[in-house]
Amino acid sequence: MKKLVTKKELARKIAIGMLAPTTVMLLAGTVSAAEEDAFNLDPIVVTAQRYATKDLDTPAAISVYTQEELKATGATSVIEALKYSEGIIYHAQGPMGNAQGTMTSKIIIRGVEKGTLVLMDGVPLNLHGRYNLEDIPLDDVEKIEVIRGGGSVLYGSEATGGVINIISKSKKSNSISASVGNNGTQNHNISFQAGKFGMNYSINKTDEIDHISGGYTRSTSASTSASYVPKRYYDFSGNDREALSWRYTFDDNWDFSHSYGTSDSTYFYRHAEAANKATVGSLSSASNFDTTYNRMQLNYKKDNVKGTLYFNQKEMDNNKTEYWATVSKKYQQLTTPSITNGTDKDRTIGLDVQNSWKLKADTLLIGINAQRESYDAKEKVDSGDWDTRAFDRNVYSVYGQYDHKLNSSSNIILSARETWTGGAVDDKDYSKFTPQLQYLKKLGNNTSFYANAGMSFMMPTFTQIYGSAGRVKGNPSVKPQEGKHYEIGLKRNTATHAWRLAVFNYTIDDSISTTYVESTDTFNTTNEDIKNTGIELSCNINNGGGWHTNWGISYSNPQKYETDKNGDSEGWHRYYGKLQLNGGINYTNEKWKAALTATYLASRERDTDTGGSIKPMLLTGANVSYKLAADREIFLTVDNLFDRKDITSHSTSEYYTLGRTFQLGYKMSL
Template sequence: MQTPSDSAWRPVSPRAPTLLLAAPLAAPLWTLLWAAPVLAQVDDPTTLDPIVVTATRTAQTADETLASVSVIDRAEIDRRQSKTMSDLLRGLPGVALSSNGGLGASSSLFLRGTNSGHTLVLIDGIKVGSATTGTAPWENIPVDQIERVEVVRGPRSSLYGSEAVGGVIQIFTRRERIEPLTPRLSLGAGSRNRVRASGGLSVGNADGWLDASLGFEQSAGFDACRGEPFVGGCFVDEPDDDGYTNQHGALSAGWRFSDRLSLEGDFMRSEGDVDFDGSAFAGNRNKTVLQVARLRARAQPLQPWISTVEVGRSWDQSRVFFEDAFKDRFDTRRDHLGWQNDIQFGAGQQVTLGIDHRRDEITTKTAYEDDARDNTGYYGQYLGRFGNADLQLSLRQDEDSQFGGHGTGNAALGYGFANGLRLTASVGTAFKAPTFNELYYPGFGNPDLDPEQSRSAEVGISGAHRWGRWSANLYQTDIDDLIATTQVTPTLYLPENVDRSRIRGLELWTSATLGGWIMDANLTLLDPRNESSGPDKGNLLPRRPQQTFQLDADRQFGRIGVGGTLFVSGRRFDEAANQTRLDGFSLVDLRADYAFSDALRLQARVENLFDEQYETAAYFNQPGRTLMFTLLYQP
């Protein structure tokens, strides 16, 4: 994965996304979003766009890319005092989250209304997640180790292959270049006996860097599930606190041997231990390990040609216990080897050609029919600029040892007007390969499954105004051959490619600086429908709210900083039959910090200020009012 040099980083506006939409639909909702604030005096809404690499696998500014993108950098993570990935991603345009409890509990992310397995998750360019379930371990990704997160919405299988149906989320670990050797430290304590500690050392200059860090977190938790035997939820009544412990560390280093050759490597490990409400059959404790390692060499044999070779591996390991008795294990190992070539043909003309090979292997107590598979992908991309117009074309062919060949493509066009408005339109296809559970689980798997396939289209507009920046997008995604469990005989149930869905969405975003307040707001309207034949036809897809809204506001008063977040979610249903309704909810978070110096700050945050009781998955409780204090030393 090509990443830009640190010298290319520029200040980032809060959650700076580039979003798209047709203007006639945007106008009335815009009025609702900013009818009052736009009347206030704007101090200076001018900000510089962040560099994005995930959308095209090459470095572009956020306003250059034709994709719908959000970037969250380290400064925003610290300002918002986010401590979990769920908190970090909640409220972004097109993102919906569901959780089975508190810290460490399994979480699902639905990007643009697609399934939880339809989002490709990368850490430093390496694919992570379980090959058995097909989902990413959001609950075990340590926020303390993150430098920035890029969220790309829309199909990206034409560059990355399987899973990039709803989009791609890439997490970059910390790699600070500070001279001389500089320490950092964070100590925190809060509700439910929660304690946190993390520290690191950074050193670097224009030629190289070294960054190392360690962290620890522990919480007594709360009763995560109010399950009813034979009815729902965790199907047990186990009213006890479900605690969580996590230990994590990371190491990153790089060196530039010359202007034409550089080498870098990254390693991250996170160990989790979480209690959950369970039984002697399913267990009630899970010990997990998430580990990612990567080595990348970048060479420039000729002035217009940059060649990148990357090798990496990710591990997703789970050990299930009942009390202290071992029950089962599910281990995934994913190997990656890639070669990418970026060739510049004059100003504004670039071709990218690449090949990547991935091998997935699983180790479980249960004997699967097959425990490994290989996939090789060949991809090409053209980026062109013609005056005020931008063009992106990409194609990819995947050859998989299980389901054979599969091709995908994307096309996007953008046009910028002299007044700052930019219109865009794009179409694309994507696919999702079946998981090992769907293919090979004993007594359940179906080795004849085909990949799930999607077609997407979107149009949009973005621009700037005297009160700030704004953008929006309108899209539709149709997914065919969705895998669902069907009854083959009175006693046999198998996964089959039988389901279809149609998802339509509208995303609006705006930011401004109003009277010294940094304001950021977005609204997502979603219509995710089941289009399969049968009794569920026309129903909403489960656990996706149809409306979400978030407003962030922050201001600095000398050494004191204050801010808050309002998040509003509409109702959702827990299952495909739409029989169990989960009511909408509103959450208010407040935050403040005091700077003793440029490097030392005391932070305080109240989450769920009004102690809202809500569920994102039926029978699973969510955290009530939570208080957290953090002492942060970061030169």
């Protein structure tokens, strides 16, 4: 594996060399002539109510991030930018948010692991419960809206924790950029708009990274036993990722968009200790993942009528070579390596249509959604036969919302959704009615109070019901998870501050979970209850003189009710983290832009029945740019400023942050 000591030292010198004079310049007061940035304390949101409303007039906890704010974190992908968001826990099993096959990085909203629904321009992105936000480059994003709290009423299954709506650029910028850094990182982008046609193309690369995880074994046997599996850790081969998106706007009513991307990476599983004749550093197995995705949308909008026909597909080819394995209850080196080849293909085709009407002071919205979900998988071990599986089901929904104005300062909003499925294998169909009631009280022009109560619903995936071709075993008796959500909040804007306060409580029955069974070396699907109560307080500040700051604090107590392998109760177990702090500081003038962003998660517990604490996690990012001319700029981004080795996972296995990583780049407008 490559050693990166000299590159890290170079990164440190460049970062200090560029950041230090900038900081001195700012502190010296040489920016008195700086231009004021537009700073919207009350942004327009389109996700929470499915039509445009101001944040202050929306009864939900909302965060809106423009591309400028997302880029200020120093991130290049959506997953890396959102890890700094309030009320969100970042969970990763690969460096810089990279997926390890089906073990993908997660954005966990309010402690609900399997409850984040991701939308791309209002269309569900989730496939088989996964959304791979590392595949979406920030260069193609206009803004992101994050709605915290159960949102199954208006958006259906999977929105039990919250909704993330990624809104892409309707018109692309005419620009080209390139950046390189240590750890073999590269990020290149070209974007252009020519009349009705716009395109964005990105390349992202990462080099080899050693020891991305700690040594761990699931074996409960004595270390001297022949069945004992030594502790093992992962090395990362690096990643090559490409993303192409384009949009054609026919007229004011119709447009078509298509996104295509590929990703290729390999993970090496090595022995961390000497046992059963295995030596430290020797290779236990190697797994390669080659992924391709396609997303298409045909959109129609006229007045208050919206319609979208969409297609979403992801295909992953995986190849695993095992050099050591347990044979006849003995862990040993294989005479001939065992090779497993497999392919997973997820596909969704759907149609969503909605219309809204203004009824004097009231608003009525009605919509329908029909979706065909498909999953095909096959796997072959060595020269054996292919184990193939194919599943389909139809998902239908009718949803509505009525916003009634009680008086000049109060609104009550009633929403409901009926969801049902059909055509599933073995008649594994579901039906659920989910209502929601919201109340909004305006306390003057700049303050509002809200309260809401609603239900959420999430169906099991095909793998959770039927199992996969590998070690994941299905459970035909697994139940859908159903939640009850309650929240009150206060929002207040002043000339320079935007204050947001939310207090929430939820209980989710039969949350769908996966547990490892050592005796069979399989992962089994189960149901368990979860609950959480918490408070979130944040403030965005326009400090003037080109300065903007923000801070947030979240305190909650996520818990799950667990049973052992025999079904006996083990009681409530706390997991994830209790305390989260977020903050950022931004400065802009005619030539310079500088930003520092951080998030801190403390009082952490593992997401396992045995529990165990995890040290606090501090994630930091910085971005500095200098405009050479009206159409040219140079920039420096730094991730993990303090070069910390934080644990980014919450399971028994420990995955680590990448060390301090910088990229130095150049951007030119065309």
